[in-house]
Every structure is written in C-alpha cells, then in structure tokens.
Amino acid sequence: MSAAIDIQSVSKRFGALQALDQVSLTVQEGEFFALLGPNGAGKTTLISILAGLTRADSGTIHVMGHDVRGDYRAARRKLGIVPQELVFDPFFTVRETLQFQSGYFGLRQNEAWIDELLVNLGLDSKANHNMRSLSGGMKRRVLVAQALVHKPPVIVLDEPTAGVDVELRQSLWEFIQRLNRQGHAIVLTTHYLEEAEALCSRIALLKQGRVLALEDKQKLLSRAAPRQVLLRLAQPLPEALRQRSLGQQPDGYWAFELNDVAQLEPLLHNLREAALTIQDLSITQPSLEQVFVQMMQTQQVAA
Numbered sequence: 137m138s139a140a141i142d143i144q145s146v147s148k149r150f151g152a153l154q155a156l157d158q159v160s161l162t163v164q165e166g167e168f169f170a171l172l173g174p175n176g177a178g179k180t181t182l183i184s185i186l187a188g189l190t191r192a193d194s195g196t197i198h199v200m201g202h203d204v205r206g207d208y209r210a211a212r213r214k215l216g217i218v219p220q221e222l223v224f225d226p227f228f229t230v231r232e233t234l235q236f237q238s239g240y241f242g243l244r245q246n247e248a249w250i251d252e253l254l255v256n257l258g259l260d261s262k263a264n265h266n267m268r269s270l271s272g273g274m275k276r277r278v279l280v281a282q283a284l285v286h287k288p289p290v291i292v293l294d295e296p297t298a299g300v301d302v303e304l305r306q307s308l309w310e311f312i313q314r315l316n317r318q319g320h321a322i323v324l325t326t327h328y329l330e331e332a333e334a335l336c337s338r339i340a341l342l343k344q345g346r347v348l349a350l351e352d353k354q355k356l357l358s359r360a361a362p363r364q365v366l367l368r369l370a371q372p373l374p375e376a377l378r379q380r381s382l383g384q385q386p387d388g389y390w391a392f393e394l395n396d397v398a399q400l401e402p403l404l405h406n407l408r409e410a411a412l413t414i415q416d417l418s419i420t421q422p423s424l425e426q427v428f429v430q431m432m433q434t435q436q437v438a439a
C-alpha cells in the first residue's frame with residue numbers, strides 16, 4: 137500500500153533563507169495529520185511544493201504513489217488543496233466556480249456531488265451569487281468546496297479556519313471528519329492548536345524549515361509535560377507535603393506532578409494520614425499548546 141503523502145528530504149531555499157531543510161515525513165491513507173509550526177516555519181512552502189506550485193531544490197514528494205514532479209497530473213488528481221489565501225474569479229457564481237473546477241479535472245456529470253458540497257458547506261442559498269458578493273467566511277467555504285470537487289483521497293487544508301466564525305468551524309470540521317471516516321487522508325495546518333489536538337492523530341512540528349517532532353499526538357502530549365493533580369483542601373497543607381507539591385495556584389489549588397497514575401494512591405494516603413479533607417480534585421492533561429511552546433523553546437530536532 138502506498139502512503140497518502142510521502143515526503144523525502146525536501147529542501148527549499150529562497151535566496152539566503154533556508155525555508156525547508158531536509159524535511160521528511162509520511163502521511164498514511166485515511167490518517168488525520170497536523171502540520172504545525174510558528175509563522176515562517178515553512179508549512180505553506182511545503183504545501184506549495186506538494187501542489188506542484190513551487191519546485192523543491194532537492195528531495196521528492198509522492199501523493200498516493202505519484203511523483204508530484206514526474207507524474208504531476210496523476211498526483212494532482214489525488215490531491216485537494218484548500219489554500220490559505222482567498223483567490224477566486226469574482227465574475228463567476230459559486231456554482232459556476234465549482235463547475236469550472238470540475239471541468240479542470242475532466243468531470244462533466246458532477247452536479248450531484250456539487251449539490252452535496254453546497255449543502256454540507258452551508259452554501260446552497262449562495263449557489264447563484266457572484267463570488268465577489270460573498271463574505272470572507274463564505275468565500276473560504278467555496279475554497280473548501282473547490283478543493284473537494286474531484287473527491288480527492290488526500291485533502292490538505294492550509295489554515296482553513298483563519299478568520300471564520302464558530303458556526304462554520306463546527307460544520308466544516310463535522311464535514312471533514314466525515315470525509316476522514318470515509319477514508320480520506322487529511323492534512324491540516326492551523327494556528328488553533330486546540331483544533332489540531334481535538335482532530336488529529338499524528339503531528340509534525342516544523343520550525344525554521346526543520347522537523348522538530350513527528351509523533352503520535354498522545355505520545356507527544358505525554359512526552360513533553362507530565363499530568364498534574366490539582367487539589368483544594370479544607371486545611372492548610374503541612375510543610376512536608378508542601379515540599380512535594382509544585383506549588384499553590386492563584387485559585388488556591390495545590391498542584392502535584394503525576395508522572396504515573398500509580399503515584400495517585402500514595403499521595404491520597406499521605407493526605408489521609410495528615411487528616412486533610414479534599415474539597416475538590418482534578419487531573420490536568422498537558423495541552424498541545426503547552427507542548428508546542430515548550431518544544432519551540434527547546435529546539436530539539438527529531439532523530
């Protein structure tokens with residue numbers, strides 16, 4: 137079985153700037169993958185090379201086994217890309233835009249799927265409106281529909297929810313998740329890390345054109361920061377337990393590190409021995425945002 141996307145040792149330089157430096161990563165068929173990194177990390181450059189819009193200086197990219205340079209047309213047919221920038225022809229209606237895009241892929245009888253896209257993306261009432269009359273959020277919906285007209289097995293979304301309202305985000309993610317369940321591989325770049333955390337199963341972190349981490353989401357979350365137990369107590373915490381604590385939060389809760397769930401029982405035992413009453417308890421997971429910030433600061437490069 138060929139990978140959905142296979143990126144091997146891709147480098148790209150713009151003048152003195154090394155935008156991508158030996159980037160390698162593989163996205164499997166049906167996977168929901170996040171490509172994350174701060175501004176200027178190289179995400180859009182990598183997507184442009186994937187789409188055949190920019191040439192890599194070295195390295196190779198295959199989409200469903202097709203080389204994006206040597207076998208461009210076949211690779212492009214397998215790929216649906218939602219670009220970051222809103223580029224469209226202002227004189228076409230929404231439906232015409234989608235019909236035109238279908239024609240580009242040689243699809244003539246595509247009305248049923250176009251209708252389905254219009255309904256699922258909340259565009260049906262705008263089908264006959266000119267593109268120039270749409271709001272920014274509506275234009276972004278059309279970009280998503282445009283990327284999907286040829287039912288590509290691999291879908292790449294470059295910051296699809298930048299500047300769009302909560303309603304579109306939710307309906308967009310429901311639709312994309314449905315496509316993912318049907319077997320489409322999804323690659324998402326976003327600065328909304330909670331979205332990546334909720335949706336993706338594997339994550340690549342890019343910084344200055346290099347892959348800092350490429351890992352299963354859960355592994356990445358647990359590797360970078362341990363969980364914490366937060367306790368609100370009816371009595372003051374005795375000195376011996378204070379020393380084991382990570383400290384008291386502004387809301388009065390005491391925080392304890394929890395590297396392993398087996399550490400919980402001894403902690404509760406010590407609290408009982410000290411005759412302390414627990415008023416409230418919660419266990420916090422490190423968020424992807426905390427992990428992201430931590431990794432960006434430490435600059436580790438994945439092996």
Ligand SMILES: Nc1ncnc2c1ncn2[C@@H]1O[C@H](COP(=O)(O)OP(=O)(O)OP(=O)(O)O)[C@@H](O)[C@H]1O
Pocket residue numbers: 150153155173174175176177178179180181182
């Ligand atoms: N055509 C170009 N000419 C010169 N420099 C470029 C060009 N395209 C991108 N760059 C530079 O390459 C680097 C990577 O840019 P890229 O847009 O790929 O980053 P990004 O990770 O997508 O950032 P963002 O999150 O801001 O979208 C940046 O420093 C950018 O200024």
